[in-house]
Amino acid sequence: MVRVKFDSVSKDYGNVTVVDNSSFEVKDQEFFIILGPSGCGKTTTLNMIAGLEEPTSGNIYFDDQLVNTMAPEKRDVAMVFQTFALYPNLTVHDNIAFPLKLRKMKKELIEEKVAAVGVKLRITHLLEKKPYQLSGGERQRVALARAIVREPRLFLLDEPLSNIDAKLRVHMRAELIALQRELKITTIYVTHDQVEAMTMADRVMVMNHAKISQIGKPLEVFHKPANLFVAGFMGTPPMNFFNAELKNVNSHQVVANEFFTINVDKAMGDRISKSTTGGELIVGVRPQNMQQVTASGDAVFEGEVYAVEPLGIETQVDVKLGDSIYKFVGPAEYKSKMGDKIKVKIDTSNMHLFDRKSEIALI
Numbered sequence: 001m002v003r004v005k006f007d008s009v010s011k012d013y014g015n016v017t018v019v020d021n022s023s024f025e026v027k028d029q030e031f032f033i034i035l036g037p038s039g040c041g042k043t044t045t046l047n048m049i050a051g052l053e054e055p056t057s058g059n060i061y062f063d064d065q066l067v068n069t070m071a072p073e074k075r076d077v078a079m080v081f082q083t084f085a086l087y088p089n090l091t092v093h094d095n096i097a098f099p100l101k102l103r104k105m106k107k108e109l110i111e112e113k114v115a116a117v118g119v120k121l122r123i124t125h126l127l128e129k130k131p132y133q134l135s136g137g138e139r140q141r142v143a144l145a146r147a148i149v150r151e152p153r154l155f156l157l158d159e160p161l162s163n164i165d166a167k168l169r170v171h172m173r174a175e176l177i178a179l180q181r182e183l184k185i186t187t188i189y190v191t192h193d194q195v196e197a198m199t200m201a202d203r204v205m206v207m208n209h210a211k212i213s214q215i216g217k218p219l220e221v222f223h224k225p226a227n228l229f230v231a232g233f234m235g236t237p238p239m240n241f242f243n244a245e246l247k248n249v250n251s252h253q254v255v256a257n258e259f260f261t262i263n264v265d266k267a268m269g270d271r272i273s274k275s276t277t278g279g280e281l282i283v284g285v286r287p288q289n290m291q292q293v294t295a296s297g298d299a300v301f302e303g304e305v306y307a308v309e310p311l312g313i314e315t316q317v318d319v320k321l322g323d324s325i326y327k328f329v330g331p332a333e334y335k336s337k338m339g340d341k342i343k344v345k346i347d348t349s350n351m352h353l354f355d356r357k358s359e360i361a362l363i
C-alpha cells in the first residue's frame, strides 16, 4: 500500500542523539522488523513514521511524498503501542468502532466493518464484553482489530506481543503474519526479541545505540552478521568470541591465540590481512558449531568442563578456557562431568572473524 523511506534521519533530545543518521527503505507490503536492545531508538523511529515526533534532520517519505511535518491523522497510519490501551468503559464493539465514529462514518457501514474485522480476528464472541473481562491475548486481538478496522495503508506495531505469555505469543506471531499476508498492508514491527525477528520478518533492521547495525533477510543477518554486535545479538545461546591474531607460522598463515591455532588458506589470509587494521581479531563461533573431540589438531582447544546443562534434546556445556567461559552444544547423552579436561573443536567452515578495533566482520 505504501513505501516508507528514511533519508539520513536523525532525532535529538536536547544534546542526545537517539536516532543517528538513519537511512532505510521499507518496501510496499513488506513485513519489516526493527530489532534492537532497550533504548536503541526503535520506538522513536516508529514515532517519527507515525508523525508523533518530528525528525531533527533528514527526510521521511511515504512513496514519493515528503511527510516530515504531516499531521499523524493525515498519514493514514495505524499504530499499536507497546502498552496497548483499550478504552475501559467501552465494550469491545465500541472500542473497535471508535476510530470509525471519529471519522463520522455511517452507522451501517461501521457495523459492517466491525463485524468483518471481528470475524477476521476471531473475536465475534467478545464484542459485547468490556476489556477487563478479556485475557491478555484477547485484548491484544481487540487492539489489532481497532487498528486495522479503518484499513490503513501502513501498520505500525511496537512490541505488541511483549505483554502476552510465551505460549500465546507463539500463536499470535503466526496469526499476525497470516493477517498481514491477507491484508497486504505494509507493516513495520518493533521488537527486542530476536526470535520474533527471525520468524516473522521479510527483512530485519538491527539497531544499536541509535544507529543501524545491519539490514537484511533474517537468515542473511543470522549467517552473515556485519559486525560483532549483530553476531552477539542474533542466536541462542549467543555466539562465543575468542581474541586471536593473524600470524605467520613456518610461512603459513594462521589465526591463533594461546589456546588454539586455526590454519587459513592463502586467499583467506590475504583477505584478512588486507581488511584488518592491526591483525588483532575476534573469532566468533556459535555454540552449535563447536563439538567435543578426542584428538588434538587444527582448531582444537583444551579446556575444563565448568557446567553441564542437559535440556533433553541436547546438552549445553560450559567450558573454561583461561579466565573465560565458552558454551557449546553437545549431544543429549553427554558423558563428561564438571572438572573434566576435554578437547573442543571449532567448525572453521562456520566461524566468523571480526576486526577487534572496528568490530566489523572480515569474512
Ligand SMILES: Nc1ncnc2c1ncn2[C@@H]1O[C@H](COP(=O)(O)OP(=O)(O)OP(=O)(O)O)[C@@H](O)[C@H]1O
Binding pocket: 013, 018, 036, 037, 038, 039, 040, 041, 042, 043, 044, 045, 192
Ligand atoms: N521524549 C523524550 N525525551 C528525552 N529522551 C527520550 C525521549 N523519548 C525517548 N528518549 C530516549 O531516547 C532513547 C531511545 O528511546 P526509544 O524509546 O526509542 O528506545 P526503544 O529502542 O524503543 O527502547 P525499548 O526497547 O526499551 O522500548 C532512550 O535513551 C530514551 O531514554
Ligand SMILES: [Mg+2]
Binding pocket: 042, 043, 044, 082, 158
Ligand atoms: Mg520502545
